[in-house]
Amino acid sequence: MLTPDEGHLDRRIAQEAATLVGVGWTVDIDPSVDPGLGYEADLPPGVRLLANVRGPTPRGWRLRALRPLKRAATLAVPALGRTIEAAQYRMRDIAGEITAGNLARLLEGDPYDLIVAHDVPVMSLAASLKVAWGARLISDLHEVFPEQDEHFTSETARRYWRALESDGLAASDGIICVNPAIATYVRERYDPAVPIAVVHNAVPYVAPATLLGSMTLRSLYPIPGGSRTLLFAGSLRPHAGLEVLITGFAAAGLDGWVLAILGDGPLRESLTSLVARLDLTGRVFLGRHAPQRDLIQVAASADVGLLPYQAVGFNHLIATPNKLFEYIQARLPIATSRLPEVERIVAPLGNAGFVDYSSASTVAAGLGEFLRSVAPGVTSEVLEAAAAAVSWEREAPAVLGLVEAVM
Secondary structure: EEEEOEEOOOOHHHHHHHHHOOOOOEEEEEOOOOOOOOOOOOOOOEEOOOOOOOOOOOOOOOOOOHHHHHHHHHHHHHHHHHHHHHHHHOOOOHHHHHHHHHHHHHOOOOOOEEEEEOOOHHHHHHHHHHHOOOEEEEEEHHHHHHHOOOOOHHHHHHHHHHHHHHHHHHHHEEEEOOHHHHHHHHHHHHHHOOEEEEEOOOOOOOOOHOOOOOOOOHOOOOOOOOOOOEEEEEOOOOOHHHHHHHHHHHHHHOOOOEEEEOOOOOOOOHHHHHHOOOEEEEEEEEOOOOHHHHHHHHHHOOEEEEEOOOOOOOOHHHOHHHHHHHHOOOOOOOOEEEHHHHHHHHOOOOEEEEEEOOOOOHHHHHHHHHHHHHHOOOHHHHHHHHHHHHHHHHHHHHHHHHHHHOO
8 A cells, every 4th residue: 555644654554454454465665755754643553654764756755845935925915826836846746756755665575466555646656566466456535635726826737737637547456536526527527447445534433431431621721520521523624614713713702612623734833823812712722732542532622513614615515524423422412514525424314504704704603503503402322323434344345346356
């Protein structure tokens, strides 16, 4: 398995690997972009995270350090940010750098029978390895990569990744998509002749008795005793709706409730300043992080899970974020924006209500209405039924079926 992950290994990749090991495969995961990549849980026997001392070319590493400057320029002067990004993509071949930084190293080892390319940046590397080894190739689309508005602001960048996506899918013997909308996108745009499997980002079923652990939100934050907790678990990044969420929470006047934001990211400093300006210290907490192995237990110590994403661009419109499935296993009522793929999952379960997160005033009104009218009706029986219905155990057969078809 090839991954472009940076910082930490995506839970989905580890789960797919464990599923394959369960039927007799030995699986190696290659950190093709981040040599320091780690996993914050335990990989099962038979799954190995390879060592990669180099990663992409040194030029790529130096340019990666310029990301904060580009992000700042984009926020300050969007046109300048687009110009910088377009110039970068005219000068660089990012996928070529990833291939050049890894191909020779991987070819020094024994060949593999199956390659899984986790998203577009490693598809070119995967296609080269497929030819060299005579292997089969599955491409796993975690999202519609070229349509990430939070990452790509210029048409030059989008054209680059669309071309790579097209070439990578053409080289694939099978395709995995994280939801039906992405599968529809692939069929309509590329009309592949290979099998496609839909595999949601669900997490393994957690027995209710194991939800209570030593790490809780109160062990991470000084949440006052007796307070009830709204939880957002995820990266502090643009397009997550966090500024509006905090401002709307302030306007809602929810006595006895606090907002805990569990995660870190580039917006940490600005969000901390916003909390101070709104005089929310002691009611809004942010900046702490829970490892993957503890995340479900920590989330279970909250009272409500929040999913405030807006349909900013196509990729966000059809998103089914990891936190949706983590909240489900944590047995939390969910106050979510009305994204179509999220609604498709939660509406039949009865474990969620919809909030308009587009402005501070709609957040204030929506959260108040959710806590008054929706959350009290989401019973423990409903939450348990949702956790049983939406779990990795329900998704794993689709992975195995596709692998069997491809092999």
